[in-house]
Amino acid sequence: MLVRKNRFIMFLFLVSILFAEDSKFTLSIDSFLTFGPIKVTLTSGEEKVTSEKLLYQEMDVAKWWPKANEKLFVYANSTLEWKVKSGEQLTFDKSNSASIYYSGFYVETDRFVETELEVNSCNMFSIYLDGNKISDKTTFDENKDGKCEPGKSKTTLQLENGKHFILIKTLIDPTINSDWSINSKLIFDKKYKENVNITLDPIRTTTISDLLNNINVTDISLSPDGKYVALKVRERNKLKDAYENWIELRNVDNGSLVWTFKGSISIPEVDWAPDSKSFAYTSTNGDKKTIWNISISNGTTEALIQDVSNLSGFTWSSNGDYIIYTVNESSKQSDPNFKKYEYPEDRWSSFRDKTSIYRLFVKSKMSELLIPADMNQSFVEISPDSKKLLFSKTYYGESQRPYSRTDYHILDLETMKADSILSLYFASSVAWSPDSKQLLILGGSSTFGEVGNSLSKEIIPNDYDTQAYIYNIESKKVDAITKNFKPQISSAEWDGKNNVIYFVTTDESYEHLYRYDITSSNYEMIDLNVESIAEIDYSENFKTAIFRASSSVIPEKVYKMDLLTGEIDLFMFPEETEYVNIKLGExxxxxxxxxxxxxxxxxxxxxxxxxxxxxxxxxxxxxxxxxxxxxxxxxxxxxxxxxxxxxxxxxxxxxxxxxxxxxxxxxxxxxxxxxxxxxxxxxxxxxxxxxxxxxxxxxxxxxxxxxxxxxxxxxxxxxxxxxxxxxxxxxxxxxxxxxxxxxxxxxxxxxxxxxxxxxxxxxxxxxxxxxxxxxxxxxxxxxxxxxxxxxxxxxxxxxxxxxxxxxxxxxxxxxxxxxxxxxxxxxxxxxxxxxxxxxxxxxxxxxxxxxxxx
Known part of the structure; x- marks a missing residue:
């Protein structure tokens, strides 16, 4: 009885194996892109090839996405070409020295699939999936007679929708008698048979990795004279598993690279000096910051002020004589276990912080306190004539919407007298006019009561729909210049020479640039041939603009524009290499x-x-x-x-x-x-x-x-x-x-x-x-x-x-x-x-x- 039971169990076991095998299908790889050979140098004292030569990363494969006949630099002045080889048994010619070959293929799937990659070879090899190493085989396989007995490497892969590049790096030892060959196959569940394709074509669709990993420009800063632009560039470093940020200083006229600030010099932001001969930036050491000024002509750096605790920001005066900087002092709770709330905003971690405003004289390096520390206080802007400073203080607990009020003050830097000029609700930003006599204010329709409201009294406006106002400081007259203008105002820059204002707007689903003529009250949309402006900066004379923008199916690029002629040129496309192989829909x-x-x-x-x-x-x-x-x-x-x-x-x-x-x-x-x-x-x-x-x-x-x-x-x-x-x-x-x-x-x-x-x-x-x-x-x-x-x-x-x-x-x-x-x-x-x-x-x-x- 026991014998019959054991036979029955064995029968079920064999049936399950046959059924499991029958539920699988195998794709043998019979075409490869190959690259090599790359000579491996044995160091003094080394007599044979070891696995260290395989594991050493002589080339960065993280971004490899090759195509047939594409060339890559291998040594200082030599290149190798990706070639197509066919046959289920991939064989390479031996050389007299230890060498490395790369071979790869693309797997395309229209759904998530799990597969097993099987690679057979007598030689050492490493396997990469989309630039990430997933396995190593670190032994040569020969029997006692010196004949090849291929070792198998089986690796389970989870492949998401899209195209994936599988790369096999092989190492050959010329003292081994066996052929230099590889056999590869993918084993899938049969239900995925119609979902998977093997190809050598690199054209693919986009992925989340493209969005997060690719090199891109995150900030632009145009010098006042329009000759240079500082680009903040970011890229994901796979090896470090972190983002790298650096500054590229480029010539606006031809796009050539002037300086790269990378590695040991970390520049978080660029603030140009008014003469365009230098720019300032901050470095951080704990809670202390130093403001540096770096010369464009020779790259020399000078500390303007050092080790300022809790420095939160700075900006140049228009005449270049001084810098305004702010210090933010964190509040301390008297009893960490009990907190008495003064306002609902007390939940904000920085609500009780106090900000003080200082002036730093550039030549003497002397600094002075202008505005003592206070809660909810902010520096706004220096007047274009460099004689006045605009700052604000926000008060909470107001009885009317939006339950906070911001008061704006002007400090006369000659008399040191501060005057309160206006109180605003629903305001988002305030800036000086070029003549320092007016203010350009962005805010909701209710910012000045009914002045900016184009709706009937029974309709409450959406005060997130930002509009623009010009406020005369002396007469206190307000002009709601966008009252009947449909687009929402995102940002504004006032060109005093031509008496126009440039507005970046949310125009339905687009981000458009408009030019507003103050004299004629006329709006003109400037066609930039893009759908969405991410950022724009202007030269001081408003002749040149640099902007970065994208469209629904066009990745972000950096452009240069002549504001006088309307001519637009592509300045930089950071992701051009990646998107050569990417197909987008309509x-x-x-x-x-x-x-x-x-x-x-x-x-x-x-x-x-x-x-x-x-x-x-x-x-x-x-x-x-x-x-x-x-x-x-x-x-x-x-x-x-x-x-x-x-x-x-x-x-x-x-x-x-x-x-x-x-x-x-x-x-x-x-x-x-x-x-x-x-x-x-x-x-x-x-x-x-x-x-x-x-x-x-x-x-x-x-x-x-x-x-x-x-x-x-x-x-x-x-x-x-x-x-x-x-x-x-x-x-x-x-x-x-x-x-x-x-x-x-x-x-x-x-x-x-x-x-x-x-x-x-x-x-x-x-x-x-x-x-x-x-x-x-x-x-x-x-x-x-x-x-x-x-x-x-x-x-x-x-x-x-x-x-x-x-x-x-x-x-x-x-x-x-x-x-x-x-x-x-x-x-x-x-x-x-x-x-x-x-x-x-x-x-x-x-x-x-x-x-x-x-």
Whole structure:
């Protein structure tokens, strides 16, 4: 009986092996890109090749993404070429010296797959996946007769959607008799047979690694004379697992490199001296900073002031005689165990800090205290004539919206007399006019009461829709210069010589540059041939501008513009090499008219190689805060990465977004999803009716912050979405209003004059938490664990409610992250989490999600 039982067990074991083998399929690699040989030098005393020669990284392979016939420098003046070799048994010619060969191939997959890579060779080899080493074989395999007995290396790979480069580095010892050969194969589950392809073609789609790893310019600073530009450059160093930042000083005329400040010289920012012959920067040692001045002509550095404790910022005067710097003193709590709150803002870590303002004379190096330390005090700007200083102090606990007031003061630097000039609500920035007699003020429509409000009295404006004002200091006259101008003002620079102001605006979903002629009150849009301006800087004479910008499907570049002729030239494309091999999809505008009669604008991102005869899953995205979803390339919710993973992406701009005019943005006030949610639902339904290439059963939605609230609000009203994602969303308006560090301040605009005690319909009925029982859509809640803006309890409340209701809900909390997920590794996994969740519910592919959260 025991014998029969053992035979039966053995039979089941053999059947399981056969069944397991039958469920697999093998892709033998029969074409490779090869590179070599590279001679390995044996040092004095070495008689044979050791594994150290294999493990030594003689070339940086981290960014390798080769193609046939591409050349690489190997030694000082020699190159080698990537060549194509075919055959399942890859064989190389032996040389008389120890050598290294590289061979590789691309694996393309349209979904997450797990595979086993098997490499057979008698020789030593290392294996890399997308530039990262994943395994080593550090022995030569020969039997006693000196014949090859290939050793196997098996490595399990998790391949995400896209194209991957597998590189094999082999080391040959000429004293070994066996052939220099490699045999490689990939073993998959049969269900992935139609999803995987082996190729030597480097053309691919974009990934989160491109967004986070590639070299890019993060800041530009143009010298006053327009001859030089300082570019702050950033790149991810794989070996150090950290970002490297440096400054490149370039000639504006021809783009040539003048200086590179990298390595031992760390320059966080560049502040040009008015004569353009030098620039200042700070170095940090503990809590102390030194301000240095570096000469452009010879690179010599001079300390202007050393070891200033808690120095927080500085700026040059226009005449170059002095520098204004500020010192920020952190407050100390008398009893660390007990804190008495004075204002709701006391929750802010820096609320009780005190700022003092100093003047440093450049020639003598003497400094003097101008404004003693005080809470909520800020240096604003030095007047262009260098005779006056503008500073402000903000007061909290005001009885009227937005419950804070900022008073502005002018300090006469000759008499040392300070005069209070005006008090403002809803102001965001104040700057001097070129003649030092007026102020250019940016703020909401209510900044000067009704002066800037173009709406009827019964409509409360959206004061996040920033407008511009000119204020005459002597007469106190205010001119609301953008009162009837629809775009939102993002930044402004005043050209005194030509009496014009340059405005960077949020113009619907675009970031456009406008020139405002003060004399004629005329606005002119300057066509930069880009969709989204990230930053712009002007020469002192406003002849030249340097700006960085991108478009929906065009990565960010740096441009040079002649402001007089309008001529625009490409100055730098940092990611040009990477994007040579990247294919992006197309984008098209798609608008609709809501049942209310309101026109809602939107756009559609298509996957690369889009085929209108296929059915695609779709992701719907909408604004957070009150700003429209911009057309910048990349971002925290990268549409091009979503499309690279096979999704149609539909962006719509519901009522309330800024940049569409005061009447449109005012619809954000006290709406809290009443209008916006219906517009998202209606827009999605109309889109599905008109576009048959989208599968209506595979549509998801995603939003963050206010957009996260909107996600939760939407799925209490409809079941048209198969999955929904809310990042840092508000589930309970009352708790957000009171607990969020800026909750009641944000609601000073978004919920103007509405409070939990007088607007139950706003705070309860519109809160998703109080409608959780109506949700049937699977929901993923994402939140930073220390988010002070929208506290993580907003997601936790909804999670608890849906769990108790037996609903399909997931909560992922990201450790030590705030409102935005910024840490490199965490942002990478957070982005993949979003895609994996949509893959699970919109593609029926749960493997990636399960792999991320085992």
């Amino acid at each position: 984008i098209k505008d798609w608008d609709f008219t809501a049942s209310s009669g309101q026109k809602i604008k939107g756009r559609v991102y298509f996957p690369p190689n889009f085929d209108s005869n296929k059915k695609y899953p779709m992701i719907v995205n909408y604004y957070g805060g009150t700003s429209p979803v911009g057309r910048d390339f990349g971002g925290r919710y990268p549409k091009n990465i979503y499309t690279a993973n096979g999704y149609i992406v539909y962006i719509l701009q519901p009522s309330g977004a800024t940049g569409f005019g005061a009447e449109f943005s005012a619809k954000h006030v006290n709406d809290w999803g009443a209008t916006t949610a219906q517009e998202v639902i209606e827009g999605t339904q109309k889109f599905l009716t008109e576009h048959k290439f989208v599968d209506p059963d595979r549509v998801g939605c995603i939003g963050a912050s206010y957009g996260g609230f909107l996600t939760m609000n939407i799925i209490t009203k409809t079941d048209i979405f198969s999955a929904a994602i809310s990042h840092a969303g508000i589930s309970n308006l009352t708790s957000y209003w009171g607990v969020g560090h800026w909750g009641y301040l944000y609601n000073a605009v978004a919920g103007a004059e509405s409070f939990p005690w007088n607007a139950r319909g706003e705070y309860v009925d519109k809160s998703p938490l109080f409608n959780a029982d109506k949700i049937t859509t699977p929901l993923l809640l994402l939140h930073g664990s220390i988010d002070p803006n929208v506290p993580p309890g907003e997601s936790m409340q909804m999670y608890v409610a849906l769990k108790l209701l037996g609903k399909d809900v997931e909560l992922i909390e990201v450790d030590k992250q705030e409102h935005w997920i910024l840490d490199y590794d965490k942002r990478t996994k957070w982005t993949k989490t979003i895609l994996a969740y949509f893959d699970k519910y919109l593609k029926g592919q749960s493997e990636w999600w399960s792999n991320l959260y085992k």
